[in-house]
Amino acid sequence: MKTDTEDKQRIRTICRSCGHGGCGIYAVVEDGKVTKIQPDKEHPVSKGYTCKKAHGFLDMQYHPDRLLYPKKRVGARGEGKWERISWDEALTTLADKMNQFKAESGAESVVMGHGTGRDFHRFVYRVSNLFGTPNVLTPGHMCYLPRIAISKLMGMEIPMVDYDSRPKCVISWGANHLISNPDENKGINLAQTLRDGAKHIVIDPRRTKLVDRADLWLQLRPATDSALAMGMMKVIVDEELYDKDFIEKYTTGFDKFVERLQEFPLERVEKITWVPKEKIIEAARIYATTKPAALQWGVGIEQNINCVDADRALIYLVAMTGNLDVPGGNVIFGLPPGLTRAEFSLFNKLPAEQKDKLLGGDKYKLGATINRITPHVVWDAIENADPYQVRAMVVFASNSLNARENSKRVYDILKNKLEFFAAIDVFPTPTTELADLVLPAATWLENDNIADYWKVHGFVFPRNLVVEPEGEARSDHMILNELGRKLGFEEYFWEDYNDSLDHILEPIGLNWEKFKDMPYLQTEPKYRKYEIEGFASDSGKLDFYLHKYEEWGYDPMPSYVEPPESPEREAEFVEKYPLILITGQRIFNYFGSEHRQSAYLRKSHPDPLVEIHSETASQRGIKEGDWVSIESPRGKVKFRAKLFDGIDKRVVSAEFGWWFPEKDRTDADEQLASNINVLTDDAGPLDPGMGATNLKGLMCQIEKLAS
Numbered sequence: 162m163k164t165d166t167e168d169k170q171r172i173r174t175i176c177r178s179c180g181h182g183g184c185g186i187y188a189v190v191e192d193g194k195v196t197k198i199q200p201d202k203e204h205p206v207s208k209g210y211t212c213k214k215a216h217g218f219l220d221m222q223y224h225p226d227r228l229l230y231p232k233k234r235v236g237a238r239g240e241g242k243w244e245r246i247s248w249d250e251a252l253t254t255l256a257d258k259m260n261q262f263k264a265e266s267g268a269e270s271v272v273m274g275h276g277t278g279r280d281f282h283r284f285v286y287r288v289s290n291l292f293g294t295p296n297v298l299t300p301g302h303m304c305y306l307p308r309i310a311i312s313k314l315m316g317m318e319i320p321m322v323d324y325d326s327r328p329k330c331v332i333s334w335g336a337n338h339l340i341s342n343p344d345e346n347k348g349i350n351l352a353q354t355l356r357d358g359a360k361h362i363v364i365d366p367r368r369t370k371l372v373d374r375a376d377l378w379l380q381l382r383p384a385t386d387s388a389l390a391m392g393m394m395k396v397i398v399d400e401e402l403y404d405k406d407f408i409e410k411y412t413t414g415f416d417k418f419v420e421r422l423q424e425f426p427l428e429r430v431e432k433i434t435w436v437p438k439e440k441i442i443e444a445a446r447i448y449a450t451t452k453p454a455a456l457q458w459g460v461g462i463e464q465n466i467n468c469v470d471a472d473r474a475l476i477y478l479v480a481m482t483g484n485l486d487v488p489g490g491n492v493i494f495g496l497p498p499g500l501t502r503a504e505f506s507l508f509n510k511l512p513a514e515q516k517d518k519l520l521g522g523d524k525y526k527l528g529a530t531i532n533r534i535t536p537h538v539v540w541d542a543i544e545n546a547d548p549y550q551v552r553a554m555v556v557f558a559s560n561s562l563n564a565r566e567n568s569k570r571v572y573d574i575l576k577n578k579l580e581f582f583a584a585i586d587v588f589p590t591p592t593t594e595l596a597d598l599v600l601p602a603a604t605w606l607e608n609d610n611i612a613d614y615w616k617v618h619g620f621v622f623p624r625n626l627v628v629e630p631e632g633e634a635r636s637d638h639m640i641l642n643e644l645g646r647k648l649g650f651e652e653y654f655w656e657d658y659n660d661s662l663d664h665i666l667e668p669i670g671l672n673w674e675k676f677k678d679m680p681y682l683q684t685e686p687k688y689r690k691y692e693i694e695g696f697a698s699d700s701g702k703l704d705f706y707l708h709k710y711e712e713w714g715y716d717p718m719p720s721y722v723e724p725p726e727s728p729e730r731e732a733e734f735v736e737k738y739p740l741i742l743i744t745g746q747r748i749f750n751y752f753g754s755e756h757r758q759s760a761y762l763r764k765s766h767p768d769p770l771v772e773i774h775s776e777t778a779s780q781r782g783i784k785e786g787d788w789v790s791i792e793s794p795r796g797k798v799k800f801r802a803k804l805f806d807g808i809d810k811r812v813v814s815a816e817f818g819w820w821f822p823e824k825d826r827t828d829a830d831e832q833l834a835s836n837i838n839v840l841t842d843d844a845g846p847l848d849p850g851m852g853a854t855n856l857k858g859l860m861c862q863i864e865k866l867a868s
């Protein structure tokens with residue numbers, strides 16, 4: 162919607178300074194440039210909230226480093242020598258290479274990829290499915306997709322918190338929404354619910370800001386969430402606080418599940434989780450007896466070996482307390498009627514024999530149900546042709562060298578082992594420096610799209626183009642549309658990529674021209690749908706015992722296993738790496754590895770920080786602000802110490818996403834120096850179903866650095 166005044170335009174759109182964020186904003190345009198970002202008070206999700214990253218994005222939009230032209234490598238890989246090329250040459254080269262690899266080694270030898278959720282992903286799948294590769298590498302194995310996959314396996318979409326119906330109790334479980342504002346819900350939704358008096362339980366190894374207002378804080382040992390959830394459910398069952406009617410009518414396997422709960426006496430749970438049993442009992446009672454109660458989960462619970470066990474245990478906790486699909490509980494929202502999600506991606510075009518070639522599909526079987534893979538299977542295929550040779554990667558919007566576990570391995574593979582690598586990004590990064598072909602992507606201010614089409618809160622929004630792209634940058638969906646055509650699939654793509662938006666909106670009698678001026682579309686929430694429809698599982702009910710998991714050779718019910726690196730390991734190991742490390746606490750000023758270029762955002766958070774208890778620090782002679790080394794069996798990185806007594810003495814927490822745009826991007830030592838993923842591992846043992854990696858709850862040592 163454009164509201165023109167004499168020399169100014171205010172254009173309503175959706176902020177994507179957080180890739181999968183989505184606050185409603187107005188962008189003010191003067192003389193063809195965006196000069197201001199203002200909150201949209203009418204936006205039904207963000208409700209007038211915006212954060213620093215929205216305003217800081219103006220630094221990014223007009224930053225001199227931005228990629229503005231396609232370029233190809235001319236020197237050795239990683240040497241930083243490039244030649245500018247035309248779009249036609251760039252896309253022809255890319256399509257020809259992909260078709261060459263397909264002809265020689267099969268389409269599966271090309272791995273497509275993308276980073277965290279953005280609005281163009283359906284195009285990545287459309288291209289990869291038509292092209293014939295089942296392999297698309299994303300962070301989904303340990304971020305959000307495990308929740309989606311296990312919910313689907315249980316016969317439903319992921320149940321989201323229904324903040325607008327005002328829960329009377331909220332558990333923030335491994336989720337720090339005031340900082341992260343992720344996906345469907347923003348911090349403002351939680352803040353308003355708390356302001357209106359909801360009880361609040363925080364389950365987090367760190368005393369976050371949320372704890373200040375909380376009624377109860379369970380400071381658990383990282384990666385032990387599934388054990389804690391089982392302990393809470395044991396209390397709820399023992400004290401008969403569960404919803405017997407729901408269990409009787411709509412579930413199967415509850416008796417077996419109750420037997421499993423007997424393996425979690427509170428003494429054991431306390432020992433595993435470090436949470437005193439009195440607090441476990443109190444949390445269970447508050448959550449089970451305050452109606453309605455909502456459970457807000459986050460990636461804090463997913464980035465470890467117990468990922469899916471925690472996810473499914475939390476779904477059971479919601480369900481057995483009668484909080485599933487009820488107003489103010491966790492609700493299954495749907496897309497606005499007539500809109501469909503899956504079709505656009507054309508999964509039905511991927512031949513069955515190609516689908517069967519999904520890397521790791523025989524090992525991580527839950528991931529395979531939603532076509533997601535864990536990174537090591539791609540690296541193994543590149544390094545050892547196991548189970549076949551992967552020759553090329555085409556990666557959109559991912560600073561993989563930074564965001565992916567075991568960065569040194571990723572560096573070696575991208576630099577020395579992969580035959581062909583194309584990267585599509587807004588900025589040059591240490592990852593694009595390793596590419597053979599780099600394509601410049603337009604920013605979210607520079608293209609139209611249907612925002613939140615892939616989310617499950619029941620809304621879609623027009624995300625309007627605000628200004629034309631800088632230089633020759635093109636939006637990702639424009640690039641993918643052209644690539645699809647060049648690969649030989651003209652009939653599935655459009656003359657003008659914006660026609661794809663009409664294609665999506667057509668079944669509901671809209672087109673982009675009409676939709677772009679609408680505030681949003683919403684599905685009216687419907688509750689307790691299971692009473693009429695049941696669950697989309699084999700039994701038609703919610704199964705507490707997952708036969709599919711059993712068939713796959715996994716545990717049919719949630720349990721707990723020690724992480725591969727833990728204080729339980731052999732004495733020699735624990736002596737060398739005595740501290741538990743959590744990585745990736747979100748930073749207010751930055752999204753992933755982005756925004757380090759913004760002077761405005763960098764000013765108040767210039768350096769990578771690791772939180773450490775003051776006693777742990779003083780034992781090592783470390784003071785506030787000192788540079789320290791953090792070491793794991795994979796390597797060593799350099800951070801500044803932030804003394805923080807809100808963390809257990811045995812635990813430290815380091816930020817992720819750090820690289821240094823102001824330094825030489827081709828200097829791997831500089832760029833990996835504070836990359837926390839140098840310390841994490843891509844290999845197992847991993848979560849059996851999804852291959853979720855252990856980014857939280859690994860072991861490390863910290864020492865003071867000389868300078």
Ligand SMILES: Nc1nc2c(c(=O)[nH]1)N[C@H]1C(S)=C(S)[C@@H](COP(=O)(O)OP(=O)(O)OC[C@H]3O[C@@H](n4cnc5c(=O)[nH]c(N)nc54)[C@H](O)[C@@H]3O)O[C@H]1N2
Nearest residue numbers: 276277300304558559560564585586587602744745753754
């Ligand atoms: N140790 C550790 N590692 C983690 C995590 C953790 O907690 N700890 N978190 C993990 C999680 S949850 C996730 S989701 C991943 C995130 O993984 P990624 O999404 O790969 O994260 P980034 O490194 O931020 O890379 C995003 C890249 O996209 C570029 N970009 C921004 N906008 C656009 C656009 O519109 N188009 C294109 N083409 N490019 C764009 C940016 O410049 C940046 O280089 O990281 C994971 N890595």
Ligand SMILES: Nc1nc2c(c(=O)[nH]1)N[C@H]1C(S)=C(S)[C@@H](COP(=O)(O)OP(=O)(O)OC[C@H]3O[C@@H](n4cnc5c(=O)[nH]c(N)nc54)[C@H](O)[C@@H]3O)O[C@H]1N2
Nearest residue numbers: 335336337341343367383384459460461747748751752753
């Ligand atoms: N500002 C900003 N916002 C972001 C991002 C960003 O980089 N910056 N990244 C986006 C992405 S990709 C994602 S996935 C979301 C994530 O957003 P959330 O799901 O809200 O996750 P985090 O903010 O990482 O908060 C996780 C919390 O879990 C805690 N935690 C760590 N380990 C454990 C554990 O083992 N168990 C439990 N219970 N808690 C644990 C951490 O201390 C932290 O406070 O945020 C998104 N929003």
Ligand SMILES: [Mo]
Nearest residue numbers: 277300304460
């Ligand atoms: Mo994420």
